Amino acid sequence: KLDSYFFNRHRPCFDSILHYYQTGKEAPPLNVDPDVYAKEKEFFGIKKEREVAVFIPEGDGSDGIDCVNSCRMKVHNFLQDPRSSSIAAVWHGFDIFFICISIGFLIFESEPEFKEQFSDKEASYYVPLFIINCIIMGFFTTDFLIRLVTWPSLLEFWKNLFKRVRHSVHPAVLRKFTGR
Numbered sequence: 001k002l003d004s005y006f007f008n009r010h011r012p013c014f015d016s017i018l019h020y021y022q023t024g025k026e027a028p029p030l031n032v033d034p035d036v037y038a039k040e041k042e043f044f045g046i047k048k049e050r051e052v053a054v055f056i057p058e059g060d061g062s063d064g065i066d067c068v069n070s071c072r073m074k075v076h077n078f079l080q081d082p083r084s085s086s087i088a089a090v091w092h093g094f095d096i097f098f099i100c101i102s103i104g105f106l107i108f109e110s111e112p113e114f115k116e117q118f119s120d121k122e123a124s125y126y127v128p129l130f131i132i133n134c135i136i137m138g139f140f141t142t143d144f145l146i147r148l149v150t151w152p153s154l155l156e157f158w159k160n161l162f163k164r165v166r167h168s169v170h171p172a173v174l175r176k177f178t179g180r
Helices: 011-023 032-043 065-080 086-110 112-117 126-150 154-168 169-178
Strands: none
Touching: 011 032, 065 112, 065 126, 086 112, 086 126, 126 154
């Protein structure tokens, strides 16, 4: 006997309902009919509306505003979830690749033997390394600005950004710089 539960329910809705039970915030799935989501909420006993973490566009889209919000949320979902499409998976692959290259540049720039190639403009490797670094920084800047523009709430964007930074810094590093 496994002492476990098996839910054969609508998967995107179940992810959102599990998120609700974990955080207390409702995050309706973007690619699911609202009626299907309402039935799933009813099945799992979620009665009242709570704070919604993700905006779902309403209306028939005839006024153009709903279309803009819908496109904005599709781009947001594209950047947040690599499973949303094959192009999103490629974008996230580039993101990880460029992060690895940036870490490599950081390591090489800090090594005395390689520091010359990164700082001496007359060195043979300076121009190619500079171009690669510009491409990477351009990608990161573009990614950041698109996330900033498409995030449902600007305040939530900054909270999420600072939470990620805070959790990504190792406690030993924090102790070293803060003296605690």
